[in-house]
Amino acid sequence: MKQDFRMTYPLWNMAFILILAVMAVGFTSSFVNVTKTDSSLSIQAQALEGFLLFAALIAYLVLITIYLIALSSYNRKNPDKKISPFSMRPPEYMEQDEGMTFITRKAVQKVYTFITWTLPFFALIVMLFPIPRLFIVWGILAVAFGQNLIYYLEMRRQLKGATE
Amino acid sequence: MLSNRVKELRARYGFTQSELGKQVDVTRQTIAFIEKGEFSPSITLALKLAKVLKVEVGDLFWLEEE
Numbered sequence: 001m002k003q004d005f006r007m008t009y010p011l012w013n014m015a016f017i018l019i020l021a022v023m024a025v026g027f028t029s030s031f032v033n034v035t036k037t038d039s040s041l042s043i044q045a046q047a048l049e050g051f052l053l054f055a056a057l058i059a060y061l062v063l064i065t066i067y068l069i070a071l072s073s074y075n076r077k078n079p080d081k082k083i084s085p086f087s088m089r090p091p092e093y094m095e096q097d098e099g100m101t102f103i104t105r106k107a108v109q110k111v112y113t114f115i116t117w118t119l120p121f122f123a124l125i126v127m128l129f130p131i132p133r134l135f136i137v138w139g140i141l142a143v144a145f146g147q148n149l150i151y152y153l154e155m156r157r158q159l160k161g162a163t164e
Numbered sequence: 165m166l167s168n169r170v171k172e173l174r175a176r177y178g179f180t181q182s183e184l185g186k187q188v189d190v191t192r193q194t195i196a197f198i199e200k201g202e203f204s205p206s207i208t209l210a211l212k213l214a215k216v217l218k219v220e221v222g223d224l225f226w227l228e229e230e
Contacts, residue, residue: 099194102203162196 005027005083006076009092012067019060028134092151093144107154108123115149116160118143144156168230171199173217188212 028051068085075082083091093108094100122139125131131139174184174195181195188209197203198213205213205225214221 086210097190097194098205098206098209099197100191103195159193161200161202162193 001062005071005078006092006094007155009083009090010148010155012063013092013148014145014152015063016060017141017148019056019063022052023056024134024137024141025049026056028132028137041125048153092155094155097153101153103158106158107151110154114147114150115143118146165201165228166204166225167201168198168220168225170195170213170217170224173219173224174199179195184213184216187216 071083071085081096094104122143126136126139170184175180177223179187180192181199182192185192185195190209191214194203194205197206198205210221210225
């Protein structure tokens with residue numbers, strides 16, 4: 001089960017979210033000017049923000065390359081349970097039988113409970129306080145990170161308990 | 165609470181969880197969840213397990229008073 005790509009899928013999501021959080025510093029900074037015309041998009045940024053944006057873009061490209069290599073390797077080794085990177089349905093759902101469906105449902109219930117509380121709470125905070133755009137983006141990414149973390153830890157806990 | 169003798173009978177026939185899982189088309193983990201009483205199997209799976217372990221379903225699974 002440890003080799004199952006679906007098990008580690010939330011960790012990939014979390015890594016992508018962390019890079020997006022760094023990228024957000026560059027994109028949401030007031031020192032960054034984005035000019036869009038019909039035929040081009042030019043981005044002007046100050047030194048630090050520009051560096052963070054550039055570094056995050058490079059990191060994102062590197063990670064997505066590693067991810068695609070790992071995914072195609074998994075798909076080659078597991079032709080009967082291939083994962084599509086373009087699937088709308090989260091690939092981390094493990095539903096190969098009723099026992100796995102049961103633990104997936106338990107993990108998803110925990111995530112749902114987390115989202116049910118955090119999103120309205122976050123919306124309220126944003127309404128009440130003049131929060132900078134960067135912090136709002138970070139808040140949304142923190143919720144996304146949290147949901148993946150909760151799902152991963154719950155699945156790991158359940159599967160750890162299923163030792164022979 | 166649903167109790168069962170899956171572990172006992174599996175050991176009697178010398179099956180590993182993986183081997184038993186293969187015979188009833190489920191993962192090793194699902195067999196482990198059933199043995200621990202964390203998961204109640206469907207009627208179909210209970211019937212399959214009973215068939216492989218050569219007992220009546222009622223002798224394999226039973227309800228225990230809380």
